[in-house]
Amino acid sequence: MTGLERAVADVLARDACSGCGLCTRLDPSLRMALDARGYARPRFDGPSRAAPGAEAVFRRGCPGVVVRAPETPAGAATHPLLGAHVGIWRAWATDAEVRHAGSSGGALTALHAWLVASGRAARVTGAAMDEREPRRSVPVSIVTREQALAAAGSRYAPVAALDNADALRSDSAVCGKPCEISALRQTADDLVDGEPPLLLSFFCAGTPSQLATDSLLAELGVPSGAPVSSLRYRGLGWPGSFRAIAGDRAVSVAYEESWGRALGPTTQWRCKVCPDGVGESADIVSADAWESDEHGYPSFAEGDGSSALIARTPRGRQTILDAQAAGVLSLEPFTMAALAAAQPLQTGRRRLLRARLWGSALAGRRPPRYPGFRLLRLTIASPRLALRVLLGSFRRVRRDRREP
Numbered sequence: 577m578t579g580l581e582r583a584v585a586d587v588l589a590r591d592a593c594s595g596c597g598l599c600t601r602l603d604p605s606l607r608m609a610l611d612a613r614g615y616a617r618p619r620f621d622g623p624s625r626a627a628p629g630a631e632a633v634f635r636r637g638c639p640g641v642v643v644r645a646p647e648t649p650a651g652a653a654t655h656p657l658l659g660a661h662v663g664i665w666r667a668w669a670t671d672a673e674v675r676h677a678g679s680s681g682g683a684l685t686a687l688h689a690w691l692v693a694s695g696r697a698a699r700v701t702g703a704a705m706d707e708r709e710p711r712r713s714v715p716v717s718i719v720t721r722e723q724a725l726a727a728a729g730s731r732y733a734p735v736a737a738l739d740n741a742d743a744l745r746s747d748s749a750v751c752g753k754p755c756e757i758s759a760l761r762q763t764a765d766d767l768v769d770g771e772p773p774l775l776l777s778f779f780c781a782g783t784p785s786q787l788a789t790d791s792l793l794a795e796l797g798v799p800s801g802a803p804v805s806s807l808r809y810r811g812l813g814w815p816g817s818f819r820a821i822a823g824d825r826a827v828s829v830a831y832e833e834s835w836g837r838a839l840g841p842t843t844q845w846r847c848k849v850c851p852d853g854v855g856e857s858a859d860i861v862s863a864d865a866w867e868s869d870e871h872g873y874p875s876f877a878e879g880d881g882s883s884a885l886i887a888r889t890p891r892g893r894q895t896i897l898d899a900q901a902a903g904v905l906s907l908e909p910f911t912m913a914a915l916a917a918a919q920p921l922q923t924g925r926r927r928l929l930r931a932r933l934w935g936s937a938l939a940g941r942r943p944p945r946y947p948g949f950r951l952l953r954l955t956i957a958s959p960r961l962a963l964r965v966l967l968g969s970f971r972r973v974r975r976d977r978r979e980p
Contacts, residue, residue: 577624578624578626578631579626579630579631580599580602580603580624580626580630580631580634581620581624582631583631583634583635583638583641584599584606584618584634587638587640587641588617588618590640590941590942590943591844591845591846591941592640592641592845592846592942592943592944593615593617593618593640593846594639594640594753594755594756594783594844594846594847594850595608595615595616595617595734595735595736595783595844596638596639596736596737596738596752596753596755596756596759597616597618597715597736597737597738597739597740597756598634598637598638598639598738598756598759598760598763599618599634599638600618600736600738600739601738601739601741601743601744601767602626602627602630602633602634603620603624603625603626603627603630604625605620605621605622605623605624605625605626606618606619606620606621607619607621607739608736608739610734610786613785613787614734614785614786614787614788614790614842615734615783615785615786615844616734616735616736616783629766633763633766633767636762636763636766637758637759637760637762637763638759639755639756639758639759639846639944640846640944641944641945642944642945642946642947643755643758643850643851643852643944643945643946643949644758644762644946644947644948645659645851645852645856645946645947645948645949645950646660646761646856646857646888646948648660649662649888649889649890652888653912655912655913655916656950656954657916657922657923657926657927657954658854658886658912658915658916658919658922658923658926659852659854659856659888660856660888661886661887661888661912662887662888662889662890662892662893663886663887663892663893663896663897664884664885664886664887664910664911664912664915665884665885665896665907665908665909665910666865666882666883666884666885666907666908666909666910667681667683667862667882667883667884667885667896667905667906667907667908668681668682668683668880668881668882668883668905668906669681669682669683669685669686669904669905669906670686670903670904670905670906671686671689671904673725674686674689674724674725674728675880675881676811676812676813676881677725677728677729677811677812678728678729678811678881678883679728679729679730679810679811679814679815679816679864679881680814680815680862680863680864680865680881680882680883681814681865681880681881681882681883682728682881682883683862683883683885683905684751684776684778684862684883685724685725685727685728686899686904686905687776687860687895687896687899687904687905688700688702688718688724688727688749688751689720689721689724689725689904690899690902690904691749691774691895692718692719692720692721692724693721694902696749696774696895697747697748697749697773697774698719698745698747698748699717699718699719699742699745699747699748699749700717700718700724700748700749700750700751700776701715701716701717701718701737701740701742701743701748701749701750701751701752701773702715702716702718702727702737702750702751702752703715703716703727703731703735703737703752704716704723704726704727704731705726705727705731705806705807705808709804710804710805710806710807710820711786711789711790711793711804711807712733712786713731713733713734713735714735715735715736715737715738715739715740715743716740717740717742717748728811729808729809729810729811729812729816730778730809730810730811731809732783732784732789732809732810732834732835732839733783733784733786733788733789733809734783734785734786736756737750737751737752737753737756738752738756738759738760743760743773744760744767744768744769744773745768745773746768746769746770746771746772746773747770747773748773748774749773749774749775749776750773750774750775750776751776751777751778752775752776752777753777753778753780753783754777754778754780754850754852754853754854754855754856754857754858755780755846755850755852756777757775757776757777757855757857757858758852758856758857760772760773760775761775761857761858762857774859774860774891774892774895775857775858775859775860776858776859776860776861776862777855777857777858777860777861777862778855778861778862778863779853779854779855779861779862779863779864779919779922780847780850780853780855781835781840781843781847781853781921781922782840782843782844782847782848782850782853783843783844783847784839784840784842784843784844785842785844787842788838788839788841788842789807789839791838792818792829792834792838792839793807793820793822793827795838796820796827796828796829797825797827798820798822798825798827802822802823803822803823804820804821804822805821805822805823806819806820806821807819807820807821808820809834809835809839810831813881814880814881814882815831815864815881816831817829817830817831817834818830818831818833818834845941845973845976846944848925848932849929849932849933849936849943849944850925850929851926851929851946851949851951852949853921853922853925853926854919854922854926855886855888856888857888858888858892859887859888859889859891859892859895860885860886860887860888860892860895860896861885861886861888862883862884862885862886863883863884863886863915863918863919864883864884864918864919865882865883865884865910865914865915865918866918866919867918884910884915884918885905885907886915926949926951926954927954927955927957927958928954928955928958928961928962928965929946929949929951929954929955930951930952930954930955930956930962931955931961931962931963931965931966931969932965932966932969933946933951933969934966934969935965935966935967935968935969935970935973936969936970936973938966938970939969939970939971939972939973939974939977940973940974940977941973941977
């Protein structure tokens with residue numbers, strides 16, 4: 577085996593793969609495919625043909641090996657749970673069609689369409705519904721407003737945005753999951769000829785199994801193998817519904833039910849031990865700015881969407897302000913404290929992640945390394961809760977290893 581083959585095999589054996597697709601850019605023999613559990617994983621189609629130095633690049637950037645906290649830009653403020661920022665707003669697309677199509681206000685979709693229309697980027701690489709098999713999600717390159725609209729809305733299923741050579745072009749912008757953006761940020765000097773692409777991301781709760789989508793469709797009366805012509809997980813309102821069209825039949829279920837009961841519980845293990853669901857390595861990050869009830873629980877009542885839009889870097893801030901000046905985005909003042917209150921999953925995961933990592937390691941599953949995130953100081957602030965999380969993680973990993 578080559579060094580890259582051994583490194584990839586180690587990540588897979590530890591169940592630490594996030595399915596980002598970085599490794600496919602390092603060896604033309606690698607491709608992404610769904611495994612038996614419904615997650616995107618790399619496979620060798622033949623003998624490894626990795627270029628010299630590929631193993632070192634992989635070990636530096638693969639999110640199953642390491643995720644490094646980025647350096648804080650000069651002048652940035654830092655939130656202990658949500659990371660650095662040089663600007664934060666409540667934002668939404670001024671175009672009503674774009675706002676309606678997006679998951680939460682259409683801010684990213686509006687940026688995608690404006691970046692290519694203005695010539696700021698030759699393309700935006702991201703993810704969208706597979707037009708040939710709408711049950712699936714695929715990496716895409718967006719070059720028109722119509723393509724940006726087609727890619728609007730979350731895709732709660734496996735898709736590897738970096739399994740797209742356009743993501744390595746300096747004239748692109750790249751929108752991907754936080755793990756994908758971290759991988760690209762860490763390896764851009766090796767893989768991108770010129771300035772790194774503009775990097776956009778979103779708050780990510782994790783990648784569910786593709787099997788969960790298929791099971792939910794079956795529950796709604798669309799059995800396995802039945803042709804589907806359209807499938808959306810969110811959007812067309814905020815937060816929008818899971819909806820599909822199969823023949824002359826349209827089916828749907830509310831977001832709280834689709835994510836909370838069917839999709840979310842199947843999130844892969846690597847996502848459950850993620851230090852960066854908030855996209856700290858990106859230039860621009862979008863997040864749901866949920867309204868909360870008196871108990872702090874997010875409200876999923878339908879309404880006009882709005883996003884929290886964070887500039888992590890000066891480049892990101894200037895892009896956002898230029899889009900506002902161009903009439904593409906509406907912006908209102910917002911705070912990281914308000915966003916933290918609206919995102920209990922992200923703040924809770926970060927606060928107790930070190931305990932979860934300890935529990936996983938004690939059960940025999942070595943997690944990735946996460947230098948620079950200062951997880952220990954967060955976890956020891958709540959020792960009793962941390963112990964409970966540690967023991968729970970230990971038991972779950974032990975059970976999973978006994979029952980593959």
